[in-house]
Amino acid sequence: MVSNKEGVCPKDIDRASKAFGFPVGNATLLDEVGVDVADHIAKFLSKELGESASSRAGIPILENMVANGFCGRKTGKGVYLYEDGVKGSDRAVNPGFEEIISQFKVLPPNGITNDTETIQWRLAAKFINESILCLQEGILSNPTEGDIGAIFGLGFPPSKGGPFKFCDIYGADKIVAKLQQYEKIYGASFRPCQMLLDMAKDSSKKIL
Secondary structure: HHHHHHHHHHHHHHHHHHOOOOOHHHHHHHHHHHHHHHHHOOOOOOOHHHOOOOHHHHHHHHHHHOOOOOEEEHOOOOOOOEEEEOOOOHOOOOOOHHHHHHHOOOOOOOOOOOHHHHHHHHHHHHHHEEEHHHHOOOOOOOHHHHHHHHHHHHOHHHHHHHHHHHHHOOOOOHHHHHHHHHHHHHHHHHHOHHHHHHHHHHOOOOOO
């Protein structure tokens, strides 16, 4: 939602997320899950997690979409229009969605270009951080289970090996640098968890 507010086309978000390895584009996923469901989840997480909730900024947009009946595939309109015989990337962006987004449009902050790589990292870095936070808080018993669950249950790119494996390969220090860059711009939802910070201090320290 934040990327949309900054003028990024939903189709570009879908292309970027799929190029990273996610099986379904991020904008399409919102329509598939249901905008009304996403709205309910966003409000619940905002209440429970406060400023660290990643979905807070998108709540007014989701509320407006639901109020206009744009609940996704099940209502025939969401981010995209769902018409007989039109599939995948051929679907048109819903003009009603574009009108709602225009009411909340902001310019990208300084330092944000929203090219393909930036879109990918704004999605992936937060996913990885939240996964490691789950391990830190004991929600996950071990990182292997986290990788399996993330791939088969949440759609993390299989080619990346799961969030924990990817962190080991790519480097915790590089991921922390991305998160801290975005935290300065977007706030606490990008704040790296302590376990990830500890790993970033010692490049020889691995999760797996």
